[in-house]
Amino acid sequence: MSSELDMHPSESSTMDASINLCDFDSSRGKNDISIKSYPDLYDSLPTGYDYHICKHQVVDKGYEAEFRIAIDSEESARTWIKQYQKISKVTLRVAATKPTSGKANLFKIFYRCQHKTLPRSVTANQKTSSKNTHCPAQLNLTVKGIPAQLNKSKNEDLHLPIYPTVVKIKYTHNHMINSADTLKHRDVSEDTIEILKNLYAKGHSPASALNTHKLDMQLEHEKDYVYEAADRANCPDIQFCHRLYKKIFNKTYGAASGEEMLHDLEAAIENYNSEQGEMCGKIKDINGKIVIALCTPLMKRVHQNHDYSEELVFIDASGGMDRYDCRIFMMLTHSAAGGLPLGCLIVTSVSRDCITQALRLYLEILPKDGFFGRGSRGPLVFLSDDSEAERQSLHEVFPEATLILCVFHLLQAVWRFLWEGKNNIRKDHRPQLLSAVKKMTFAGSVIALEEAYAEIQANDIASLYPNYLAHCKKLYDRRQAWAVCYRHHLLVRGNNTNNYAEAAMRILKDQIFERVRAYNMVQLLDFLVTRLPSYYERRLIDLANGRVNVTVSRDFSWRIINPQRDPHQREHLLFIATGEKNVRPGWFTPLPITGMTTDVNPEGMANGGDVEPMPSTSSGTAEMLQQNEVNVRSSNLSDYENDDIVNAGAIKLASTEASLHSFRNQATAGREESSLGRLKSTTFLKHRAQTALETGLLQFEQNPTSVYLHQNQVSREEMIRLQRCARRRDSWNRPSHNRDWGGGGGTL
Template sequence: MVFYFEIDEEHLQKASVSFQEIQDLLPNWDTKITQLYKYENKGFYEVVLLINAQSEAEVKEWLEQYEERSKCSYTVASTRKTTGMKVGFKQFLRCRHNTNYKKGSGDSKRLSRNTNCESRMIVTLRTATRKKYRGKPVNAPDRQYPCEIRLLPCHNHPIGSDEVLGCRPVSKATKQKLANLFDYGHTPSTAMACLKLELQSSRDDYEHALKDRSICPKYQDTLQLFNSRSRGKSETTRELMLGKIREFNEQSPNSAAIEFVGDEYAICLCPPLMKRAHQKSTVASDMVFVDSTETSTHHASKVHVLSTTFECGALPLGVLITSTEGLDLITLAYRMLMELVGESIFGGNPEGPQLFMTDDSAAVQTALQITWQKSSVLLCNAHLLQSWWRWLIKADNAIRQDDQPLLFHDFRDILYARTNCECSTMYELALSRAAQYGNYCVRLRNYWQIKEQWALCFRPQLANGSNPKIDSSVRIIKDRIFGLMKKFNSIQMLDFVYNNFTQYYQKRLLDASTNRPIQNVLSPETTLIPGDILHNIKTLSEDIYWVPSTKNSEVFHVVNGEALDCTCIYKRSLEMLCKHIEWICLYTKPERFHVEISNMELRAKFYFIAEGKYPRQQQLFPERSQSSDNCSTEVITVLVEDEIKDEGDSCNARTNDVIIEEGTEIVKNICTQLTRYLRESPNPALVALKTLESQLQGEFQPLCHKLSNDKTL
């Protein structure tokens, strides 16, 4: 990129503008600025520039870059017809906030963004190559800079405000993303959900991006693009699924598989990240969680997620999608997973882990027992408590609201009883307390018949296997991530799981490898509880809370902190985490969402699972802006000691004056380095200084005293 100014400093001073201001305004193209005009009566300037654009396509590319850089959009006022003899392309543009609105036209959309902005642009692409045309002299354009642009960069509206960003046209890149989602079978609503999820995972300025219409269009824009595309070229569901599986396997061999049984299908997805989780997991050979989620569309497919425990939370080992919950399809999907992963499955244990923890699904449990016969299959406490609480608060079961927490705690006491005798006593007590609820007693008796699968005292092989942190992580991820999938069909599900779901865990692993706080199990907006809400939260019993409504302070929602369930409409209709549950998560145990890991080998393992390669040593340190208290004390001390040793070795065989001079320089360098550490990581640096001081007092001072008294030197 080259900027060449043919105007002098005097012109810039008259226009009250600097070289840097003009340069920052323009895209990174070879540009020659030839003229600058100052409008004294209006207080703004006009600049004439030449750019290295040889065709109409390059001119439009420059315009797109200028709009993206300036955050201002222009519309075409008129296009001049050209013959190509002298001018190949000429166009007049005006600011998008000058709509030529005429009073009484009734166009409210044009009125809403109209500010009569005077910013305009004239683009002329000259093509004349001869000095004379029909005997008359012709000013031939500069062959290197044939395009002339007259720009009036004055705006009477704030640049970069929410209102201006909301009026920008949808960019070509965003349109292409939406078009690809439509090709995968997405509807306008699901395409918008995928686009927002991608923005949330890939951009740090997510809230700002939501306000920019060019990046995150409105629903009307998405619907218009969807209707403008031809639907006659759409393929059948089977062809689309086969095409997606081929695409995934082209990206990563043996990462996806599909089998059809008549009209039914079974799909297995195991991207490279999940394969590396199999390879590096030490817990997967002991315990694996299996969670199932059903979509709510007319395609009604079933999603099964296999996950295991890691120090940074739960990590997926594979995702299975079946058209129905049939035993044959689920068994087929498990066998496909074994073929995709190979010998490294479950940490190098092809015979299966010691224990599978599942939800209350007979088909899933039977399929696991058929596929891995040596593994035990038990019910997961987290899923069981959640389903039990949801049954209690369901209106059809007619359980009084005051009795719901009591009956829930009775069942939990049975679940966590230490001995068989205590468990039986709790069971009889629960039946007597719920004598007025016949449906509850029937449900409890049915579960008591399979108590060996869920009561802890009846399954000694799970003595230390339950992990409350992981149980909560599994439930949160299920509601936060897979809650969005309930409206997806099979094609949309494939694309979502393979790309968005995997990217979510990749970001989570990279956060753990650099020791950043792992908070993204909750929504980005949930950081603090509002003061009026915090003071009015009431504890009904252990893990049961009343949370006031934000709209009406007299209305309270019942939140179960252990089952992560709420009685609000949002949670009960969408089955996703609501803000009341997130507030209780922060209110009760906020430390479980702020996990920090100091083991460097473990963090290197996280990086390998996320990226497929081991990091360089410096990649494991957090970013300076976020590393304040996470820098290792040992690392600082070792760095300082190594510098002392390296510099000290080079001082041999020198005179005393040189030693003093260079020794002083060494100390200055060390002080500079320590000052930087103090500024970046105050607390660890102070600890390192105290350690260094004690070592110097113990070794360096006696050595100096010995050398100074040694008469042989």
């Protein structure tokens, strides 16, 4: 029999001298000698196969054996080889193969141990990473062909057709099999590769995926982790993780750069637009620089249905989210649920031309009624950081919008200026000089701003530093962009910082990319059109369903709002998230909690309204004023304007119950077109009620809109004064010169 099965030329002749144990008779269909009688061999073989032992001999440092398997195809033979390596923890490499032509053999292959590396140079074995031990171990496998008709008289192989596969093993390794230095060279198993692929699909980087896998192994194996972690089949090295990561993402997202990546980007955007059934993204190549504009269906719903999108838009840029440091611009508006996205821009350069072209592409995919009906004119106000290229691009694309700066970043830049060594400003002088600029920033009027600037010029400490005075002069020349006193007529609703956009960037890096850089721009685009909308959708749904405990920023409407107590607000948030207008009847019906009464107008806000529920009362004006301990100092509006501390106890409209219902119902009907009409705060109601009762100056309980105010000859200054009064309600008892300091917008 051994004459039929040729061994590899390098194989020792000891196999021929082995004991022949085969006493197989195909007519009986069974083995006289079981392979289980040789546990050193049997324990290393895969289970679930029918074996027949032919030869076995114990030799120095191991054994040599020949056996048959009931396997009749190359595919099954390769599967058996993989299972054998997994069980025996022996890693094999192909030494030679034989052609498969002819009917005698269907498949024949020779394996060697991986620790016989066949080095190409003399110095290869001198490296510390070398694993060559010149191991003599071998394994040969042959799958024999089965003739159509077997002639028992002429057939010398009696094992056919039951056992067509022949395996010869020379198990004579010159190294330990189960040791740390040996196991670290094993091939990574397919199960481990599948685990890593799943972790990559969840957004893990190679390093984080490996750490997560190690943690799972430690929890699973506990005390045996020290042995499992040494086996590379179960615990790969970081280099393998990086190679697998690159292999997967090259296949999924294409090339990492160059013309091929541009074609992949265009194909990805085209596929996304076709999936959505509308134009949601555009790409353009400008002299080798790529710009992309995105407006997902969720963003379009915010544009069309959230009325605050026409008032104020926050815009900010950030990088470091992909390996090529593309810049991502996020545009958001505020709401009772925090920042809501309006659009996203991706640029490979922050030059003015790139940002301008990205904004123009954004206008092309914007719905005609974007920015709540303003369309290509853009919002009334853009709030951004002090980036010259960004501000110039915004002014060029949206000339009607007012551009204002974030006061936090302004003061931060001043603080950095004070710390620069070239300015030579003493450490104990820096806080005082910063306070002087801060006083200008939060001046309550233009006159107060001018006085604060004059104080800086006359300040003895400031006069010691000419660079500081020159810097303040530059700031003063562009004071309309950052001074709070120039924003009283703007619908900023107390938002003087860009914290909504800053929070959105944190969400991008923490929640969307999980602090892992994207592989290339294609993956970056994929995450922005899939994971980002999904995140906001989940959060809005949780908020609408009352599953999120939210404290909304006071800066949104000068008071705390809990959307969970307003079913109309919850319906609005749910529509923004899903686009579904109809929910189950009674889905948002609140629990009838004892001691809590909710008086919400069923005709109320469908587009982000914020009227606070008010408890019903039948008491008259005098009783209500006495109950809330109102001390009416004067009926003059200027007195209210100069009142630094406004009673924060919720003083309601001084009227009867009927007047309360009438005022609220008509105040929330429709979309008001002025800052006064939209304010709708209880402080405004308080001051308006007091003024109306004491002087009869303004009587617009029935229709508090700009049209009625115009008919009654209410001046713009009086409207601004009323707005200022309302802002003081939630000043948290702070000094008046700090009342407009934005504590940062709420965020999802």
